[in-house]
Amino acid sequence: xxxxxxxxxxxxxxxxxxSSFLSLFTITADAYAAKISFSAFDLxxxxxxxxxxxxxxxxxxxxxxxxxxxxxxxxxxxSTAIYVFxxxxxxxxxxxxYIIRLKIKEADRLYAIKFFSPEKK
Amino acid sequence: xxxxxxxxxxxxxxxxxxxxxxxxxxxxxxTVPQNKHTIWTYTGSLILLFFGIQVVTGIMLAFFYKPxxxxxxxxxxxxxxxxPLGWIIRSVHFWSASFMIAIVFVHxxxxxxxxxxxxxxxxxxxxxxxxxxxxxxxGFTGYLLPWDDLSLAATKVGTDIPRxxxxxxxxxxxxxxxxxxxxxxxxxxxxSFHICxxxxxxxxxxxxxxxxxxxxxxxxxxxxxxxxEARRELPFWPNFVYREMIVWLIxxxxxxxxxxxxxxxxxxxxxxxxxxPEGIKxxxxxxxxxxxxKIFPARILFVSGDTVAVSLILVAAVLFFFLPLIDNKxxxxxxxxxxxxxxxxxxxxxxxxxWSLLG
Amino acid sequence: MKLKQSLFxxxxxxxxxxxxxxxxxxxxxxxxxxKFLFPPTPEPDQVILPLADFGGVAxxxxxxxxxxxxxxxLKKTNDGRFQAFVAVCTHLDCTVTxxxxxxxxxxxxxxxxxxxxxxxxxxxxxxxLRHLVVTIEGENLxxxxxxxx
Numbered sequence: 001x002x003x004x005x006x007x008x009x010x011x012x013x014x015x016x017x018x019s020s021f022l023s024l025f026t027i028t029a030d031a032y033a034a035k036i037s038f039s040a041f042d043l044x045x046x047x048x049x050x051x052x053x054x055x056x057x058x059x060x061x062x063x064x065x066x067x068x069x070x071x072x073x074x075x076x077x078x079s080t081a082i083y084v085f086x087x088x089x090x091x092x093x094x095x096x097x098y099i100i101r102l103k104i105k106e107a108d109r110l111y112a113i114k115f116f117s118p119e120k121k
Numbered sequence: 122x123x124x125x126x127x128x129x130x131x132x133x134x135x136x137x138x139x140x141x142x143x144x145x146x147x148x149x150x151x152t153v154p155q156n157k158h159t160i161w162t163y164t165g166s167l168i169l170l171f172f173g174i175q176v177v178t179g180i181m182l183a184f185f186y187k188p189x190x191x192x193x194x195x196x197x198x199x200x201x202x203x204x205p206l207g208w209i210i211r212s213v214h215f216w217s218a219s220f221m222i223a224i225v226f227v228h229x230x231x232x233x234x235x236x237x238x239x240x241x242x243x244x245x246x247x248x249x250x251x252x253x254x255x256x257x258x259x260g261f262t263g264y265l266l267p268w269d270d271l272s273l274a275a276t277k278v279g280t281d282i283p284r285x286x287x288x289x290x291x292x293x294x295x296x297x298x299x300x301x302x303x304x305x306x307x308x309x310x311x312x313s314f315h316i317c318x319x320x321x322x323x324x325x326x327x328x329x330x331x332x333x334x335x336x337x338x339x340x341x342x343x344x345x346x347x348x349x350e351a352r353r354e355l356p357f358w359p360n361f362v363y364r365e366m367i368v369w370l371i372x373x374x375x376x377x378x379x380x381x382x383x384x385x386x387x388x389x390x391x392x393x394x395x396x397x398p399e400g401i402k403x404x405x406x407x408x409x410x411x412x413x414x415k416i417f418p419a420r421i422l423f424v425s426g427d428t429v430a431v432s433l434i435l436v437a438a439v440l441f442f443f444l445p446l447i448d449n450k451x452x453x454x455x456x457x458x459x460x461x462x463x464x465x466x467x468x469x470x471x472x473x474x475x476w477s478l479l480g
Numbered sequence: 481m482k483l484k485q486s487l488f489x490x491x492x493x494x495x496x497x498x499x500x501x502x503x504x505x506x507x508x509x510x511x512x513x514x515k516f517l518f519p520p521t522p523e524p525d526q527v528i529l530p531l532a533d534f535g536g537v538a539x540x541x542x543x544x545x546x547x548x549x550x551x552x553x554l555k556k557t558n559d560g561r562f563q564a565f566v567a568v569c570t571h572l573d574c575t576v577t578x579x580x581x582x583x584x585x586x587x588x589x590x591x592x593x594x595x596x597x598x599x600x601x602x603x604x605x606x607x608x609l610r611h612l613v614v615t616i617e618g619e620n621l622x623x624x625x626x627x628x629x
Contacts, residue, residue: 018504018508067388067389068386068387068388068389069198069201069202069386069387070386071201071202071208071211071212071384071385071386071387072208072384074202078206082209082381085508085512086377086378086381088508089374089377089505089508090374090378092501092504092505092508093370093371093374093505095501096366096370096498096501096502096505097367097370097371099494099497099498099501100363100366100367100498101367102494103359103363103494103498104360104363104364106491107356107359107360107363108360111355111356111360177513181513181516181517184517203519204516204519205512205515205516205519205520206512206515206516207516209512210512210513210516
């Protein structure tokens with residue numbers, strides 16, 4: 001019974017991580033000002049201002065193209081989503097490798113006892 | 122009727138008409154030898170994985186990229202700033218290219234050292250050399266497409282190199298550049314090479330390469346064959362495929378993580394009239410060739426140093442292509458010398474690359 | 481609730497877990513790809529038109545301006561008021577034109593008719609033309625979305 005409960009809690013955590021990453025990607029909330037700074041990358045400077053008006057832009061000084069564009073997430077929502085995605089991806093890889101190793105043991109044992117020969121499928 | 126019955130029914134219907142179960146039967150019968158060299162057999166499918174990633178990310182980038190002088194750099198900039206997660210897609214494309222080429226080199230060197238090209242696998246090796254050339258050309262043509270000052274300079278230098286061969290070289294340079302100089306036509310030409318001509322050529326030769334591998338099976342290393350050892354074997358399906366899946370998962374994960382934390386940046390749009398920027402160098406996979414060219418003096422006797430260097434490299438490439446025919450006695454001393462050459466080449470390439478990066 | 485027999489074998493369970501999780505991982509890769517392939521095309525919050533170019537519009541005539549990537553029509557009524565519409569036909573997105581002699585908007589694609597205030601009066605269009613709010617600020621006409629401060 002303890003195993004069943006541990007397993008259930010494990011499934012809940014997986015579901016939580018997966019759905020949190022999905023919701024971060026799909027909810028179209030506007031970015032709020034970042035008070036927290038992210039160590040791995042700085043939030044990107046937008047090189048093009050948000051589309052306000054073509055005429056106003058044309059009237060203003062023609063923009064000098066930026067020297068170098070350094071890519072980064074545009075807002076905190078994107079940064080968090082990326083971290084959650086990476087966490088989910090590596091967790092999935094770990095779980096999948098665990099399951100695949102079990103399957104490898106199974107397949108190797110079946111081959112060793114010649115389960116499939118002489119009539120091969 | 123539940124889902125299992127329905128899917129079985131559909132598969133039976135397709136099987137009656139397409140007869141594709143021969144593929145699955147073949148895959149179940151196919152085996153992979155198990156010995157200390159088995160680890161190198163993972164490299165082939167890894168190249169395919171990264172190529173697949175290139176195709177998918179490449180198509181996505183091609184939705185937004187505009188291959189003209191005025192728009193190329195701007196469109197890449199737009200992909201990186203305005204298109205949602207565009208910078209990640211571009212970064213994955215950039216990193217997967219490096220991964221693919223690195224694994225192509227590992228694959229090539231492992232085959233060279235293990236001598237898998239022995240009879241009857243000579244054509245597999247030769248088609249592989251073509252694949253190597255196509256892969257490097259993919260890298261070369263792709264590097265120009267962002268049209269920033271570094272990539273323009275690298276292309277000017279790169280397309281100038283064939284010119285050192287008298288007579289024929291001029292035509293190669295003109296063909297690559299679409300004229301005497303790098304211009305807007307060069308960009309369009311490189312773009313159509315990168316997304317149309319090279320993919321078609323590569324897929325065609327790849328089919329030949331993969332067909333030959335399935336037909337001829339996996340080779341045994343020379344000592345094992347000499348002793349006439351019974352092969353310890355692993356069925357391809359499902360045993361080997363499971364192991365491959367693990368390798369794919371780990372390397373795929375590493376690729377994505379690297380792509381997210383070390384994305385490539387974009388310099389400003391190239392100016393055809395501007396002087397060459399400082400610190401031009403080609404991508405890492407060309408560095409050893411670049412350095413080789415640099416160490417030749419300007420003139421040797423009557424010909425320019427470049428001509429000698431490029432001719433030497435061409436001769437080496439031709440010898441490389443015919444390696445299976447040259448190495449016709451692999452167990453004897455000639456064979457051992459050729460294996461030694463493989464190790465020497467590794468040393469040479471690493472040393473030249475390191476020198477190029479430090480100098 | 482305890483079952484007499486297991487619903488599936490350990491092998492089936494593992495196979496399902498493997499396949500299902502691989503599928504979930506693949507789906508999670510699809511999310512950013514789909515987001516990439518459908519970039520947002522937001523409309524501008526406002527468009528600024530210089531009075532110098534657009535103030536001289538004759539009464540009972542209209543002039544085209546760019547509303548983001550869509551066409552817009554700036555119309556001056558007979559009493560000198562400005563009206564602005566998104567000049568996209570509500571039927572199948574063709575660009576409408578203003579016929580001054582009939583005081584109607586006309587869509588040539590399927591002969592749709594709108595009256596001088598953009599209400600659909602004839603032909604296939606199911607809804608009136610979208611209104612935009614025009615204000616004059618100094619040297620410029622400011623055109624904004626309806627219902628936005």
